[in-house]
Amino acid sequence: MQKRTSQAIATITCCAALTAGTASAAHAATPQAPPASSPRAATATPAALPSGTATATSFWDGVTASGKPMRYQTIASPYWPLGTTVKITYGDKTAVGVVEDFGPAEWAVAQHDIPAIVDLSEEMMAGLTGVRSNSVHVRFQVLSWGTGRVFRSAGTGYDLAMGRG
Incomplete structure (x- = not known):
């Protein structure tokens, strides 16, 4: 049902x-229907939320999948539900973003030595690295799951995004 x-x-x-x-x-x-083991179906404790090292790329788009305009806090992920809050750390700088879009594309995820499972707004990327258009290794920590749509529930980088990679 x-x-x-x-x-x-x-x-x-x-x-x-x-x-x-x-x-x-x-x-x-x-979006694809989330699997039964999706973040929304889990009753995770904060310790069980995914974290790890991934490649982050930057993007800027006038319209996001959530319908909200781009802003500093906008991030994108094909695997995390819209509304998910994520802490991103690069060197000694940290920013907190909210998943409001889907991306990077599957081909972009796979082309990096560590999968690119997260896109940062160009403004956030500039705040963390000093350059708006960039591709860097970051630490990510999911702080809370969103309740919105999920774009993909499998593929390159999925296990990493779920904290199993």
Whole structure:
């Protein structure tokens, strides 16, 4: 029953996005259903939340999958639910962001020595590294799970994003 309800909501959301006439909204509105072991289904304690080292890339886009405008705190991940709060550390600098978009793309995740499981807003990247457009190794720590859509529930970097990589 829950699977049918989720599929119906995704279909309605997709149709609404298509009616609005925006391909990017349609793309953002058709996420894959999260697996039964998804972060939303887990009753994780703070110690069980994922953390590790990943590659972070930077991005800037006028429209995010959440519908919110880009801002300093905007980050993107294909594996974490929208609304997830994540602490990013580069050297001795730290920033906290909120997943409001989906990315990087699968090909971009896989092209790095450590998978690029997170995109930082160009402003956050500049605050951490001094350069807006960059690709660097960072420490990440999921602080709390969001309750929004998940774009992908498998693929290169998924285990890393879930703290198993």
